[in-house]
Amino acid sequence: MANILDTGVKLVKNVGRYNIGAGSLAELRGLLDGRRALAKAQGQGGAVVFLVDEFFARQRDVAARLGVTDDDVLQFVHTAHEPKTEGIDALVASLLDRGLSQPAAVVGMGGGITMDTAKAVSNLLGNGGQAADYQGWDLLKHPGVFKVGIPTVSGTGAEATRTCVMTNEATGLKLGMNSDYTVFDHVIMDPQLTATVPRNQYFYTGMDAYIHCIESLAGSYRNAIGDAYSRETINLCRQVFGQGDMMAPENRERLMVASYLGGCAIATSYVGLVHPLSAGLSVVLGLHHCVANCIVMRAMGDFYPQAYDEFWGMVDAQGVEIPKGVCAGLDAAGFEALYKASIVHAKPLTNALGEDFKARLTPEKVADLFRLM
Amino acid sequence: MANILDTGVKLVKNVGRYNIGAGSLAELRGLLDGRRALAKAQGQGGAVVFLVDEFFARQRDVAARLGVTDDDVLQFVHTAHEPKTEGIDALVASLLDRGLSQPAAVVGMGGGITMDTAKAVSNLLGNGGQAADYQGWDLLKHPGVFKVGIPTVSGTGAEATRTCVMTNEATGLKLGMNSDYTVFDHVIMDPQLTATVPRNQYFYTGMDAYIHCIESLAGSYRNAIGDAYSRETINLCRQVFGQGDMMAPENRERLMVASYLGGCAIATSYVGLVHPLSAGLSVVLGLHHCVANCIVMRAMGDFYPQAYDEFWGMVDAQGVEIPKGVCAGLDAAGFEALYKASIVHAKPLTNALGEDFKARLTPEKVADLFRLM
Numbered sequence: 001m002a003n004i005l006d007t008g009v010k011l012v013k014n015v016g017r018y019n020i021g022a023g024s025l026a027e028l029r030g031l032l033d034g035r036r037a038l039a040k041a042q043g044q045g046g047a048v049v050f051l052v053d054e055f056f057a058r059q060r061d062v063a064a065r066l067g068v069t070d071d072d073v074l075q076f077v078h079t080a081h082e083p084k085t086e087g088i089d090a091l092v093a094s095l096l097d098r099g100l101s102q103p104a105a106v107v108g109m110g111g112g113i114t115m116d117t118a119k120a121v122s123n124l125l126g127n128g129g130q131a132a133d134y135q136g137w138d139l140l141k142h143p144g145v146f147k148v149g150i151p152t153v154s155g156t157g158a159e160a161t162r163t164c165v166m167t168n169e170a171t172g173l174k175l176g177m178n179s180d181y182t183v184f185d186h187v188i189m190d191p192q193l194t195a196t197v198p199r200n201q202y203f204y205t206g207m208d209a210y211i212h213c214i215e216s217l218a219g220s221y222r223n224a225i226g227d228a229y230s231r232e233t234i235n236l237c238r239q240v241f242g243q244g245d246m247m248a249p250e251n252r253e254r255l256m257v258a259s260y261l262g263g264c265a266i267a268t269s270y271v272g273l274v275h276p277l278s279a280g281l282s283v284v285l286g287l288h289h290c291v292a293n294c295i296v297m298r299a300m301g302d303f304y305p306q307a308y309d310e311f312w313g314m315v316d317a318q319g320v321e322i323p324k325g326v327c328a329g330l331d332a333a334g335f336e337a338l339y340k341a342s343i344v345h346a347k348p349l350t351n352a353l354g355e356d357f358k359a360r361l362t363p364e365k366v367a368d369l370f371r372l373m
Numbered sequence: 374m375a376n377i378l379d380t381g382v383k384l385v386k387n388v389g390r391y392n393i394g395a396g397s398l399a400e401l402r403g404l405l406d407g408r409r410a411l412a413k414a415q416g417q418g419g420a421v422v423f424l425v426d427e428f429f430a431r432q433r434d435v436a437a438r439l440g441v442t443d444d445d446v447l448q449f450v451h452t453a454h455e456p457k458t459e460g461i462d463a464l465v466a467s468l469l470d471r472g473l474s475q476p477a478a479v480v481g482m483g484g485g486i487t488m489d490t491a492k493a494v495s496n497l498l499g500n501g502g503q504a505a506d507y508q509g510w511d512l513l514k515h516p517g518v519f520k521v522g523i524p525t526v527s528g529t530g531a532e533a534t535r536t537c538v539m540t541n542e543a544t545g546l547k548l549g550m551n552s553d554y555t556v557f558d559h560v561i562m563d564p565q566l567t568a569t570v571p572r573n574q575y576f577y578t579g580m581d582a583y584i585h586c587i588e589s590l591a592g593s594y595r596n597a598i599g600d601a602y603s604r605e606t607i608n609l610c611r612q613v614f615g616q617g618d619m620m621a622p623e624n625r626e627r628l629m630v631a632s633y634l635g636g637c638a639i640a641t642s643y644v645g646l647v648h649p650l651s652a653g654l655s656v657v658l659g660l661h662h663c664v665a666n667c668i669v670m671r672a673m674g675d676f677y678p679q680a681y682d683e684f685w686g687m688v689d690a691q692g693v694e695i696p697k698g699v700c701a702g703l704d705a706a707g708f709e710a711l712y713k714a715s716i717v718h719a720k721p722l723t724n725a726l727g728e729d730f731k732a733r734l735t736p737e738k739v740a741d742l743f744r745l746m
Contacts, residue, residue, distance in 0.1 A: 009394040014387035017553070020598050020641070021382040180390070224609075224626040225393050228634060231607040236597075253597040261601060268393070 004350055005221040005270060012267045013180040015149075015160055015187050020256070022249070024190040025150065029067035031186060032105055037144055039104035047071040049095060049145075051118045053110025053152055054078055055196075055212040058349035065177040066107070074291045077114045082288060085168040087200045089238070092131075097187060101125060107148045109193075111205060115149045119182050120144045122147040123164070126181070126317035129363035132168045134177040142181070149184040152193040154255040155205035155290060157212070157263025165289075174283065189260060203246060203320040204290040206255050207311070209262030210252070211293050212235040215272030216265060219351035229265035233258045241314040243278040272352035272364035273303050277369065283341040284334065285326060294322045299372040327370045342366060377723055378594040378643060385640045386553035388522075388533055388560050393629070397563040398523065402440035405478055410521055410549045412477035420444040422468060422476045422518075424491045426525055427451055428569075429569060439480070445490060446473060450487045455661060456622070458504035458541040461493045465504075469592035475499060480521045483567075484578060485529035485662070488522045492555050495520040496537070499554070505541045508548040510652065515554070520682025522557040524564040527576035527628040528663060530585070530636025532560045538662075547656065564626040575620060576693040577663040579628050580684070582635030584666050587680040588645030589638060592724035602638035602720060606631045614687035617682040645725030646676050649718035657707065658712040672745040676725070700743045708740040715739060 018280050019027045029288055038045035047069075056062045056297065068074045073255035095103070101124070108118020122144030127134065134140055149159040157163070163176030176182070194202065213230035216222075240251040274296045281292040283361040294311075301308045315322060327338070343349070343366070349357040409419035420442075428450040429435045431698035441447045446468065468476070475498070481491020488626035493504055494510045495517030500507065508515050513662045522532040531537070535556050536549030549555070569576065589595075613624040654665040667684075674681045688695060700711070716722070716739070722730040 009392055009397040009400060011390060011392050013390045016389075017386045019382055019384050019386060021596065024382040027382055027384070119502045188424050223394065224623070225633075228605050228609060228627075231608065232601050235604065236601060250597070254601075257597045257601050285381075323527070 004355075005349055010223070010268045013162060013183045015183055017055025018187040018189060018260070020189040022190060022192050022253070024188050025065065025193065028107070028148065028150070028188060031148065032067060032107075035104040039102070044104065045071060045099075046104045047073065047100055050074045051077050051106065051108050051110075051114055051121065052079075053114045055152075056109070057343040059334060066109070067316050073098065073103075077110060077117050079111065079113045081286075082113055082282070083117050083120065083164070083166045085135070085166050088117065088124065088131040091117070092121055092124045092259060095125070105146045105148060107142075107150065109149065109150035109152060109295075111153040111290045112158040112165075115151065115156075115184075116156040116166070116176070118149065118206070119144070119158075119164035119184070120166060120177060123177055123179070123181060131166055132171070132173075134171060134179070135166065135168060135175040137178045140177060140179040140181045141265055144181055146185050149187045150193070151187075151189065151256065151259060153197045153201065154252070154259040155208040155262070157209060157259050157266055159184060159189070160260050166194045172283075174279070180283070184254075187260070188230055189256045191249065193249070194252045194256065197245065197247075199318070199321050200324050201290075202239070203315075204294050205317055206237065206240065206246070206258070207294055209255075209258045209289045210241075210311070211234050211274050211297070212271055213265055214263055214304060215274055215352065216269035217349045218304060218307075219270055219272050220354065221270050223268055226265055226267075226269035229261050230269065233262040233265060236261070240248065241318055243317055246318050268358065270351040271348040273349065274300060276342045276348055277366075279345060280342035280370070281373070282339040284344045284354050287326065291323065295324075295326055295373045298322070298324070299369040324373070326373055330370075331369055335370060336363065338370050339363045339366045377720055377728075383596070383641045386521040386535060386556045388556055389558040391560040391562060391633070392637055393562040395563060395565050395626070397561050398438065401480070401521070401523070404521065405440060405480075412475070414660070417475050417477065418444060418472075419477045420446065420473055420564070422473060422478065422479045422494070422522060423447045424450050424481050424483075424487055424494065426487045428525075429482070437483070437543040438621055444530050446471065446476075450483060452484065452486045454659075455486055456490050456493065456537070456539045457657070458508070461497065461504040461539060462517065463497065464490070465497045466495055468494070468498070476518055477518045477575065478521060479517070480523065482523035482525060484524065484526040485531040485538075488524065488529075488531040488557075489539070491520055491522065492517070492531075492537035492557070493539060493550060493687050496550055496552070496554060504539055504550075505544070505546075507550040507552070508539065508541060508546060510551045513550060513554045515553055519558050522560045523566070524560075524562065524629065524632060526570045526574065526578045527567055527625070527632035528581040528635070530582060530632050530639055532557060532562070532637050533633050533636025545656075547652070562629045564622065564629050565627045567629065568620070570620075572620065572691070574663075574690055574703070576614070576688075577667050579610065579613065579619070579631070580667055582606050582628075582631050583614075583664045583684070584647050584670070585635055585644055587677060588647055588721070588725065589642035590646050591677060591680075594643050595725045596641055599638055599640075599642035602634050603642065604637060606635040613684075614691055616690055619691050634738055638728040644721040646722065647673060649715045649721055650739075651717060653711040653715035653743070654699065654746070657710045660699065664696065668697075668746045671695070671697070672742040674695050697746070699746055703743075708743060709736065711743050712736045712739045
């Protein structure tokens with residue numbers, strides 16, 4: 001076991017409470033009523049900040065379904081790009097401008113982008129300063145505003161994790177606020193909310209859970225609880241993507257559970273080779289995390305042969321499309337940038353390949369892998 | 374699906390935080406230092422109440438290992454009998470006599486009996502009144518004292534559940550304080566602590582997790598997250614008890630995880646036929662819960678044939694002894710008492726056998742089952 005990987009006792013913060021089941025979104029209003037009453041009893045306004053994936057702006061009844069009042073803020077979150085520290089700061093500034101320094105709750109309803117945005121906003125309202133101040137590990141000093149996560153696409157595990165990934169464009173740093181304070185106080189898992197996800201996106205995002213767990217179980221850093229969460233996450237993904245319609249109601253519920261348990265697995269495990277290469281694609285080509293993972297799987301036949309076969313079998317079974325040839329137009333500088341953006345992730349690469357991972361992942365070898373994508 | 378079983382949206386409270394890993398007991402002192410400081414900042418004394426399985430009274434350094442100070446209370450908990458409401462009340466009264474109405478924390482270190490005692494004491498300190506006042510569902514109105522669970526034998530899942538089972542001898546009622554407030558704020562899972570458990574007891578207690586989960590997965594009431602926790606719990610039990618030494622260090626860690634995940638499974642699932650019959654043995658013959666479950670398995674060949682074979686295979690593989698003939702000396706009144714104490718558990722029996730479970734479980738049939746034990 002390599003020294004740079006934590007080998008000691010683990011400390012894990014769980015999501016406070018969760019609702020699960022079709023129709024559980026209806027529980028939100030009562031939950032928020034309680035938080036509003038509590039805030040008012042403490043002399044605050046009782047307003048709630050709703051950050052919702054822009055997809056739902058098309059649904060005319062969304063404000064009514066969520067119980068949005070005139071005092072609340074309902075802000076739709078753009079998902080064309082993953083969160084940036086600047087964008088988080090601007091969002092927080094706009095809330096402060098409206099006098100919402102201490103809302104009763106922050107609700108994040110959407111995929112990983114939206115949930116991570118809600119986590120970051122909650123943290124900044126509780127801690128002051130700017131988003132970039134807290135990129136790293138355990139830099140937050142105070143709890144954020146009470147926050148509720150409502151996933152509407154399953155797989156990233158953002159509903160269960162202690163991070164919220166953001167890119168600081170000024171420095172190029174893509175790093176989250178890793179903190180127990182980042183964990184949601186309440187999560188609502190309503191599989192009805194994933195019925196409208198486009199099929200390709202549903203697959204890419206679901207595979208984030210699967211891929212994380214196959215990386216963890218193949219790594220050198222292992223422990224009993226991480227393994228347990230990973231195994232069951234993979235088991236659920238096999239049920240969902242193996243045969244039958246991955247988007248049937250029972251499979252949407254299973255994938256919601258897989259995403260949550262996959263998020264729990266992240267707390268005590270490391271990823272492997274896929275995520276660093278995927279990060280390279282995100283940084284250099286701007287590809288979103290989940291589709292980038294799937295693209296990387298094109299080059300994983302030698303590294304994760306069993307998972308490679310299973311993954312491409314699931315792609316076939318579900319008839320989804322994985323982009324191809326994404327590095328075709330790159331020059332030498334492009335491949336160098338990909339190498340640098342990937343090789344920097346020493347911990348997962350050590351977990352996957354050992355301490356001398358650079359001997360196996362030479363710039364030439366890495367370029368060859370990217371050419372396969 | 375039967376009407377008396379909850380079929381709607383589930384709400385689950387998680388354990389706040391957990392430590393896991395060999396040696397994690399050493400984290401307790403720092404955790405309590407934080408709670409002591411917080412209590413003192415709030416004008417309280419900062420004392421901690423340690424409730425510890427009497428087994429550890431033999432270990433001379435236990436107070437030092439736990440960081441017990443002169444102001445603290447270290448009380449060893451007798452485990453000859455399962456918790457009674459009277460005993461809980463007496464324990465709370467003795468704490469109040471010492472001026473400990475608001476300790477900084479309550480620590481329960483032991484098996485299900487000790488952890489349930491700690492949960493109940495914490496709840497009563499936070500809510501006043503007597504233990505019997507809160508036997509039922511959601512009767513507690515306030516949070517208890519910050520409480521830490523430290524399992525020293527694995528299987529009951531008490532470290533993860535929202536109940537603490539107690540018997541009220543005056544009324545004969547065996548029922549817990551089922552409440553979100555009963556859930557531990559912090560759990561420390563240190564597999565070194567289970568190294569000294571007697572082999573039979575280790576097996577009986579571990580099987581509580583296995584049996585709960587095989588009952589749940591065979592029931593009519595199912596849901597995706599309960600199933601996921603149950604499947605992985607069973608998977609871990611197979612690793613632990615299937616072959617090799619069930620008490621090897623890696624298996625003790627696995628069983629600690631199985632117990633925790635089995636406890637998580639309880640939150641959204643029902644047991645089946647084993648637990649009602651086991652409750653009959655506990656009420657009428659005074660047998661402890663975990664050994665009673667194993668005894669009931671003698672009669673489960675027709676009801677859970679696959680689990681029956683697997684269970685007795687694990688008994689053989691580990692060379693443990695399950696008591697036999699426990700009902701041999703009973704008269705008709707004894708069998709009638711067993712029937713009554715079992716058949717009252719309508720929800721799990723409905724889950725296992727359907728709404729007309731009494732047609733299948735006639736008094737004669739139930740007596741025949743107990744004769745097999």
